[in-house]
Amino acid sequence: MALAKIIVVTSGKGGVGKTTSSAAIGTGIALKGFKTVIIDFDVGLRNLDLIMGCERRVVYDFVNVINKEATLSQALIKDKRTKDLYILPASQTRDKDALTQEGVQGVLEELAKEFDYIICDSPAGIEKGAQMALYFADAAIVVTNPEVSSVRDSDRILGILQSKSRRAEEGKEPIEEFLLLTRYHPERVALGEMLSVSDVEDILAIPLLGVIPESEAVLKASNQGTPVILDTESEAGLAYMDAVDRLMGEERPLRFLEIQKKGFFKRLLGG
């Protein structure tokens, strides 16, 4: 596995936006011209295909490939909107025990020959599924919501990244860690109902990749099966694009962290 960079999108806690972020960031990287595949590691709770809007095209899945019941080219789904983007769906009918370390390694090695980036969409929790998703990673995007339990779980998963990944076991350079703060609500932060960006940065002490504001566009995009990053009208989409730029090493100032004052007409119209 020398070629592709393997990035795990993980969080510990469920429902914080891992799959949404995997879809958005994977799409964003592909938009930059890198051949990218997003793998759904959430065996039994397949969601990525829905977010990516390719659920009707799933024939074979990740577990089929591991069990050699299908080839990679049979299982990979090419995204219809974005060039260079592929999805490897999870199996809905199996559980996490279907993921073996050798099996996952075999699939990743084969993918690494052809792709520039492999995004591993981790399931929630810290058990086998999550550990398999992060084991081979070169970098990790830790998705966190600005509330204490999510931050605590992210801290836990950071500990696992450092101790139970292949890089840790082989004593290699540790996994690069990035914080992605999602569902950020400046108004609620101001009211003290949510942790601020600096609170979370202080507790987790890892570099900040981006802050994604809470936005209706995310829900809308998920229901439509379109990665929100393609919605260039929405703040969330733009914030994800900034995060991808930063992941590629570019400097981007943080935005959408301030409370937006609603104009007279917006207030009048209830916008």
Add this chain to the structure above:
Amino acid sequence: MTDSSFQLKGSVVTTVLLEIQTLSLQSIVAQLKEKIDQVPHFFNQAPIIIDLSKVEQDIPFDEFESLVDSLNGLGLGVIGWRCAQENKPHWSGDVTIPLLPASKTRPIHVPEPVSAPSSPDVVVKTVVEERLVPQSAKIITKPIRSGQQVYAEGDLIILAQVSAGAEVLADGNIHVYGALRGRALAGVKGDSDARIFCKSMEAELVSIAGNFMLTDALQKIVWKEAAQVLLVDDSLEIIPL
């Protein structure tokens, strides 16, 4: 004391320890000579102690005496010998060099005398061996995350934060050069002199030799500031640094 022509003092001398594996005079002398030839300056008149604690067979007195002679002949200065307490050889003659205490009784903690010493004219000679001692402090450079546990047999030095839900334990002291948000237990084997130092006290629990304090109590004393924790008369003291 001014009219005294000498003073008695304790001193620590670094010596070479010759640990005999099997007593074979010829091979010892030959092998040693080879070593000396490699670094003659190091061994020239070097004080040396013969250690017989690894030798299991009986050692004839004559052979031991000639070993001492041979070593002195090689330019070394034999200053003493020692052996395991349980298999001390029964020799009829007197050995010309002093018998030193076995290595286990290496005096590290000198107990305070109960009464005034009765005979002050005893020469105290402490022999420190030259050997590699394993590093007694464990140094961690990365944050200790929630759910992780780190234990050190000696001191524990952490150059990062200790997250909430993490636990750090040490037989000795604990230093945290970051925020201490988790649990820190120093002196877990009962060392009541152990202390905890941290750059920002935000701990869930601090404990020294089993005496502990929780967040609520800590918040009233020192919070989010540099602090040290120590045990004074069986009660914890939290002192800002």
